[in-house]
Amino acid sequence: MSMTQNKPVDNGVNVEALLSARQALTEAPQAAQFKWRATCDWVKGTHSRTSVEGFFGLGEEQKHRTNFTFDADHPEIFASEDHGATPVEIVLAGLASCLTAGIATVAQNRGIQLRSVKGTLEGGMDLQGILGIDSDVRNGFDGIKVNYTIDADATPEELRALVAQSQKRSAVYDIVTNPTNVTVDVKKA
Amino acid sequence: MRTTTVVIGAGHAGLAMSHCLTARSIDHVILERGEVANSWKTERWDSLRLLTPNWQSRLPGFGYQGNDPDGFRNMPQTIRFIEDYAASFSAPVHPHTNVTSVQSQNGGYRVATDRGTWDARTVVMATGYCNVPAVPALAAALPASIRTLSSKDYRNPGQIEPGGVLVVGASASGTQIAEELQRAGRQVTIAVGEHIRAPRTYRGRDIKWWMDAAGVLNDRYDEIDDIARARNVPSLQLAGSDDRRTIDLNRLTSLGVRMVGRLAGVASGKLQFSGSLRNLCEMSDLKMNRLLERIDEWATANGMDREVDPPHRFEPTQVEASPPLELSLEKSGLKTVLWAAGFRPDYSWLEVPVLDRKGRIRHDAGVVAAPGMYLLGLPFLRKRKSTLIDGAADDARDLAAHLAQYLA
Numbered sequence: 001m002s003m004t005q006n007k008p009v010d011n012g013v014n015v016e017a018l019l020s021a022r023q024a025l026t027e028a029p030q031a032a033q034f035k036w037r038a039t040c041d042w043v044k045g046t047h048s049r050t051s052v053e054g055f056f057g058l059g060e061e062q063k064h065r066t067n068f069t070f071d072a073d074h075p076e077i078f079a080s081e082d083h084g085a086t087p088v089e090i091v092l093a094g095l096a097s098c099l100t101a102g103i104a105t106v107a108q109n110r111g112i113q114l115r116s117v118k119g120t121l122e123g124g125m126d127l128q129g130i131l132g133i134d135s136d137v138r139n140g141f142d143g144i145k146v147n148y149t150i151d152a153d154a155t156p157e158e159l160r161a162l163v164a165q166s167q168k169r170s171a172v173y174d175i176v177t178n179p180t181n182v183t184v185d186v187k188k189a
Numbered sequence: 190m191r192t193t194t195v196v197i198g199a200g201h202a203g204l205a206m207s208h209c210l211t212a213r214s215i216d217h218v219i220l221e222r223g224e225v226a227n228s229w230k231t232e233r234w235d236s237l238r239l240l241t242p243n244w245q246s247r248l249p250g251f252g253y254q255g256n257d258p259d260g261f262r263n264m265p266q267t268i269r270f271i272e273d274y275a276a277s278f279s280a281p282v283h284p285h286t287n288v289t290s291v292q293s294q295n296g297g298y299r300v301a302t303d304r305g306t307w308d309a310r311t312v313v314m315a316t317g318y319c320n321v322p323a324v325p326a327l328a329a330a331l332p333a334s335i336r337t338l339s340s341k342d343y344r345n346p347g348q349i350e351p352g353g354v355l356v357v358g359a360s361a362s363g364t365q366i367a368e369e370l371q372r373a374g375r376q377v378t379i380a381v382g383e384h385i386r387a388p389r390t391y392r393g394r395d396i397k398w399w400m401d402a403a404g405v406l407n408d409r410y411d412e413i414d415d416i417a418r419a420r421n422v423p424s425l426q427l428a429g430s431d432d433r434r435t436i437d438l439n440r441l442t443s444l445g446v447r448m449v450g451r452l453a454g455v456a457s458g459k460l461q462f463s464g465s466l467r468n469l470c471e472m473s474d475l476k477m478n479r480l481l482e483r484i485d486e487w488a489t490a491n492g493m494d495r496e497v498d499p500p501h502r503f504e505p506t507q508v509e510a511s512p513p514l515e516l517s518l519e520k521s522g523l524k525t526v527l528w529a530a531g532f533r534p535d536y537s538w539l540e541v542p543v544l545d546r547k548g549r550i551r552h553d554a555g556v557v558a559a560p561g562m563y564l565l566g567l568p569f570l571r572k573r574k575s576t577l578i579d580g581a582a583d584d585a586r587d588l589a590a591h592l593a594q595y596l597a
Contacts, residue, residue, distance in 0.1 A: 029546065142511070143511055157475065157478065160471065160475060161472075161475045164468055164471050164472045164475060165472075167465070167468045168468065168472065173465070173468075174465075176464070177450070177463050177464035177465045178451075178453045178454075178463050178464070178465075179453055179454040179456065179461050
């Protein structure tokens with residue numbers, strides 16, 4: 001019901017391919033089992049470098065087009081050298097890019113032409129948690145606020161519905177809003 | 190024993206089918222594990238009213254005769270209505286006959302019961318979809334000190350220990366039970382998953398009147414975008430009562446009920462709730478507003494605008510700034526967890542290979558993927574109203590016609 005339903009909409013998302021993938025994976029649910037992986041090397045101090053390249057899906061090992069790396073560090077006010085974003089900012093980046101990808105995809109599917117999408121995220125944190133000053137304070141964010149400004153051929157209600165649907169289908173939104181079991185093993189090199 | 194059609198279940202759907210088969214002179218029996226209207230007699234809480242108005246229970250050859258068409262039946266009235274329907278055409282009900290298996294046999298079916306076996310060419314399953322309460326796996330992690338029960342076992346507040354209650358689920362059952370328990374002095378927390386908000390009345394008319402008149406309830410399975418998705422949409426958050434009040438989350442909050450996100454885990458003596466509450470409420474408000482928009486468009490197109498109150502929108506669902514993400518099992522005074530998170534059907538007796546990997550029957554709008562087998566009463570089976578008493582008529586007529594053609 002968007003206002004431009006007669007014009008072809010192109011947000012650069014191949015919705016037909018996604019819908020046929022959905023159909024294929026409905027019929028072959030084992031191919032839907034994916035493993036996402038990351039490898040992290042300590043560099044120095046609080047600086048580390050994480051790389052991602054291979055993952056598993058559609059029944060076999062897969063590869064990104066190239067090896068992507070992410071430097072993480074702490075800022076200078078923590079007496080670090082600030083070689084990269086803090087890990088919690090990388091979490092915000094993950095949430096932001098997941099929601100934004102979802103917005104583009106849902107918009108394409110609903111025939112909404114996007115011109116610009118800007119998300120602004122803020123995660124509040126009381127450092128008394130990670131510094132062990134107050135055990136009642138959690139380590140993680142006390143909340144995340146996300147604001148989107150979207151220029152598109154759609155009514156404000158349609159845009160709210162678009163962003164709501166993106167949250168509903170977002171992996172990272174689910175990861176940050178729901179508990180996840182984390183198992184960490186260690187061995188001597 | 191031999192018959193042409195075995196109908197399983199003597200609720201409103203099975204009886205509607207029986208009426209259609211009778212009209213077509215198709216020899217049949219209705220096998221019922223208990224009595225006519227059994228689940229209404231044995232699986233409902235005391236104060237429950239139908240959430241559709243009296244006029245809206247239009248069964249083949251039967252309807253409301255009383256002088257309160259806009260009222261909402263209580264349980265004894267609902268039971269009597271369905272019993273009267275069965276009596277009105279002497280429906281061939283075999284009560285207290287529990288079906289233990291249905292198997293394919295010689296191009297037909299063999300239906301075994303605890304009172305003998307029936308051979309039939311066709312079978313209609315009208316056993317409903319509210320057979321087994323949906324209870325999340327994490328229920329097993331709750332300590333024994335917490336009492337758990339489902340909306341099916343709930344009868345009245347007298348059953349529930351003083352103290353805290355967590356109601357899991359915020360559709361019609363969850364919101365009604367949460368309201369009743371809070372008013373009875375329990376401290377209720379409601380864990381809110383996907384739900385669909387709807388006002389009881391809009392522009393001076395009942396919402397079901399609008400949905401019926403504007404054709405919303407008659408939306409067909411083959412006319413909407415994504416039927417798989419539509420079949421998974423929860424039912425409307427509605428309640429029937431004399432004062433026609435809307436029991437939405439804002440009302441519950443005003444009564445002192447605490448709203449939290451979907452129950453997501455149990456760990457370290459705490460219940461954990463999802464942080465997605467705000468989005469679920471937003472989606473629900475948006476869905477409600479789309480329904481109201483469709484109603485407004487219909488009203489204008491049909492010249493109703495001067496007859497009814499002007500269009501308006503309801504206050505958005507109020508969600509506190511930081512809803513609690515956990516509840517301590519010890520410190521919170523929580524005594525009871527009540528599951529109102531939906532149901533799934535029970536097909537454990539069905540030995541014909543028609544179930545998909547998730548245990549759902551494979552069917553095309555009630556025509557099951559086994560020749561001569563039919564299904565009634567599932568969400569959006571053929572129309573949006575398929576689960577309403579009012580929805581059984583069209584579905585039964587259509588499927589009876591299909592069945593008659595199959596026999597011919």
